[in-house]
Amino acid sequence: MGHVTGEQAKAATEAVLPPSRTASFLDSDLWYSFTRSPLAVVSAMVVAVLVLAALFAPLIAPHNPFDPAQISILDSFLPPAWMEGGDPRFLLGTDDQGRDVLSTILFGMRISLAVGFASVVFAMVLGITLGLMAGYLRGWVDTAIMRIADVQLTFPAILIALLVNGVARAWAGPQSYDKAVFFVLVLSIGLSFWVQYGRTVRGSVLVEANKEYVLAARLIGLSSRTIMVKHVLPNVLGPVLVIATINLALAIITEATLSFLGVGVPPTQPSLGTLIRIGNDFLFSGEWWITIFPGITLAVLALSVNLLGDWLRDALNPKLR
Amino acid sequence: MTEATLSVRNLRVEIPTRRGVLTAIDDLSFDIAPGEVLGMVGESGAGKSITGSAVIGLLEPPGRVAGGEIRLAGERIDNLPPERMRHIRGKRIGMIFQDPLTSLNPLYRIGDQLVETILTHQRMTSGEARDKARRLLEEVGIPAAETRLSSYPHQFSGGMRQRVVIALALAADPELVIADEPTTALDVSVQAQIIALLKRLCAERGASVMLITHDMGVIAETADRVCVLYAGRLAELGPVREVVKHPQHPYTIGLMAAIPSLSGDPDAALAQIPGSMPRLGAIPPGCAFNPRCTFAFDRCTAERPDAYPAGASRAACFLHAPDRPYAAPPDVLAAARTAGIRLPAPMDEAGR
């Protein structure tokens, strides 16, 4: 067993750098299984297209549906361009106020996706933090958090969202409410979803906290907070990613539902849900395109995100490999 | 000569992975005679568990038998359709796994699990089956067998559970019992009881046993013959007394020397084999053991040795090769002789 001097060791370590993260990722089993699953690749592409479309909506949308100057009531209820009576300016037709359905879908998707992502991130952060604390600190912290979670689970997500919404509306008044609607929506949807993350993370933490590498960290006197964040957290994030992907679809639909019910985004900034609501009134009187196209978009978005999440869950499941 | 209960010839097990095909078992041949206990010994990754799984047809996909033959009492079983294999499994081959806690279904009573196994493989009324289950529990040494039939697995201790698992494996009177590390999860004081029980019951029934373990001590006490595996290949195969006391393969020699015992000088360092067993994807050319072998010479990196006869055993080492196109250097031969390796008779000078 040779004894290497400090200098030699330093030199040897400097000579070999760890592989870059991109290189490691492309070499990983995850990427391999992704490229071999046609469903995953297609769903990912669909999601990417929709996200990019939403992102670049101001550039690619033929009209700006939120600019009152561009809307004319004379253009209302025009059918899609390929039908009789359609106008090539409005590819998918117009709604009751003369807004171009296609443009409204693109701009509406921005709101849907933004609210969806933000609420999932909020739920994740809240759920992971509370789950970590409950699982690692145990005792009354655990009991308190879990009982709150239990109570919250007895309420359907929509109900909670409505509740928060209603409280915020009453508290802030209609003027300031409109400005803060985005945050209120994110808060209400996020609050209704955190429990899943919390519970899953808590379960994983309970398992990890007994492992010897955590004992080794406690042995050298590290604080609970340091151990939770630096040691335990990286090891419990796996299932969280899967839940997040599947939750994204649900969050988008929840926002759509809230908007559909009229307690979501204000009608001046319609999201997909608002569109569907508006069009709902006209569905059977002949102007089907106002509801159907946003509906299809929503369905496709939710489906692709869900399929991607399904694939991710199977790919990350060590037992199925 | 009676037919061997289990006959394995040139078995090859491959595991396709995205980085290439790994050969988990490479050209393995051995027999188990009726009533005999054959020990399968090797370190983690040597392939002993995979051999057991291959014989009983429970290789985890994508692993598969890629070559060779497995015969149970003369008939081939490695190429049977899954339905037929299912019939053989349990009825003619019984299996005992390592962890008694997970071998038994925690939701069902012991009696029900036993009766289910018995009825799957033998025709009798459920009353007769229950009777047989009770007798089995008594045979494996569980007191108050009648009442214990209604107990759940968690109501038994570890050793008791393993006894129940043995009862389950023997329920259909199999010809061959494969025991994969049956005592590793048990306390030391219980291990001896369980091993003795297994040996006695199988001897009474005339069943052969393939005892898979990494514990040479258990082998020394229980097995009739022992098969030593290294990196998926046969290293040595022979009567247990010979292999344990006069190992003929350098790996076996190193292995036996590394085992701490209750005799010998406690202050001396334990003999250790340098390096470690190669991973399946990184087996060196020639003899798999050659990088770590004290007696290696040039032939060892060039060709792969067959299992040559070495006294009463067989050893896959060129030191035992009867033909000597390349002779080992004299200092290697001398060292081998000192280590107890019985070299084959030197060829005549005239080169007969």
Next chain:
Amino acid sequence: MTAIVAPRTLVEVRGLRRTFDLSKPWLNRMIERSGRVSLTAVDTVDFSIREGETYALVGESGSGKSTIAKIVVGLLAPTAGSVTIDGTEVWGRKTAEEERRMRRKIQMIFQDPYASLNPRWRVGTIIAEPIAAFGLITDAKDRVARVGELLSLVGLDPRDAVKFPHEFSGGQRQRIAIARALASDPKFIVCDEPTSALDVSVQAQVLNLLRDLQQRLGLTYLFISHNLAVVRHMASRVGVLYLGRLVEEAPARELFAEPKHPYTRMLLDAVPDIDMEGKERLAIAGEIPNPVNPPPGCHFHPRCPMAMDRCRIETPRHNGAGNASVLCHLYD
């Protein structure tokens, strides 16, 4: 003639006791009318370890050896008794600075090489953690160099520091764990079944490494194992545990040559006869009873071939002569 100075006592364990409350919640107890259930994992254990020696604790499941290990290193609080390491009481009141200084002297090597290293950290970071935590080397480059030194000390390549634990075999991971344990320059290391999960040939390497390091660095070990043959190679003194009690304690040579307690004899008999001298193993009776409800009097009496009536009723006291002690009525 040089005066031989007896090495000083580094670790002293006095009257150590630990019970676990396994009672069901209050509501369940009220409904089921069941009482409190408590498990005495460690029942008044005393022993001491001298500097530079290896003290082995031998026992099977339920013996309390893992609990003792955790109490000794400060991971689990005792119900009663004290542990003193190099003059400092592990569970006594002390300032944060004293606590840090004490923690620096103690380290532990765990049984499962697959769970004792954080799978998401690189090996270099794992080994450097104690150095960083105690602020021993502040310069990052110097830390990296020290990690490289430690890796080569345990027989690995300094360049292995950039790899992840899953790229190593069990034996190599255990070496990494040893390197981590050495990183804070401890005086006392608790080895909890360090080779039980390893193959025989790897075990030999790791045990030799541990002995070598002890000689070079003057370490003191508390070595926990259920394998008597391994203990024989490592320990200078041995303590045998059964259901939380230290039933025999003696210098290693004495214990193996003349085991006094019937349980020690049973354990020695249970070691398989690898030399094939045709030794018949003694028929061993029964199994370890449920630690929640241990047999009254001497815990071992249901399995003891020499049990007397007295053993069922009266708990034996320690009978000692010099270095050794036995907890058995046969030696009263």
